[in-house]
Amino acid sequence: MLQLKQIYKVFNEGSVDEKIALNKLSLSLDPGDFVTVIGSNGAGKSTLLNIVAGRIIPDDGDVLIRDKKMTDVKEFKRSRYIGRVFQDPMAGTAPTLTIEENLAIAYSRIHKRTLKSGVSSKRREFFKGHLESLGLGLENRLQAKVGLLSGGERQALSLLMATFTKPDILLLDEHTAALDPSRAELITNLTKKLVENGNLTTIMITHNMQQAVDLGNRLIMMDRGQIIFSSQGEEKKKLTVNSLLNEFSKIKGNGALSDRALLG
């Protein structure tokens, strides 16, 4: 579904601030793969997502989605293939528009010709059905302005908007990090459900090791622009936070490394 081939990205090349963000990174995801991404600050995790989304163009290497080269496909065009949820609950939705208007915009991303002024009753029922699946009662607040929702509700809506159009790739950029623990748990559970139901190919960055271990069928650890550890299938199911920390210490050759060193 997604292939990243030898992706190389350097910022401020040739200056004292030169930073190799991704160093010939390769990754291949099958349909339905759900990979959690961990790594220290500056490891290149966000750059990776930005390159998949088309926000950043790599200096070298290829991005392929469904075997189609994305090199010349601009970010706004890629949004047809890609759903994304950011850390900031304010980032994925329009506050001055209603819940159903926000959903209509997300829907129009893939069904261009169906964008009309107003929302038809059939479409409204469709939206309601999806909102019900969140279990937050938002299906009864279709006309509420999104700016009035709580951070957790807004992030749940962002998640729904990013997934209900069944994107080829779902990108989750620390999307639970800004929420309080109970809301974060709610969004984590919703993520699990929506990804499983839609069999969505997903990349999720997290600084929460437990979340990285619990979610998905694959896990990668990044450091200095490279994947330094990767686990999947049965092996991934057996991972624990401690075994991951041990793995990181072994690779970095420093037994004294702490959770904090890995998570930044």
Ligand SMILES: Nc1ncnc2c1ncn2[C@@H]1O[C@H](COP(=O)(O)OP(=O)(O)OP(=O)(O)O)[C@@H](O)[C@H]1O
């Ligand atoms: N637009 C940019 N200009 C210059 N340097 C950048 C830019 N974006 C990222 N970098 C640098 O590239 C490296 C990788 O950054 P990136 O944000 O991808 O890391 P990250 O793993 O997501 O880190 P964090 O966990 O702190 O968010 C860092 O050293 C960062 O300072």
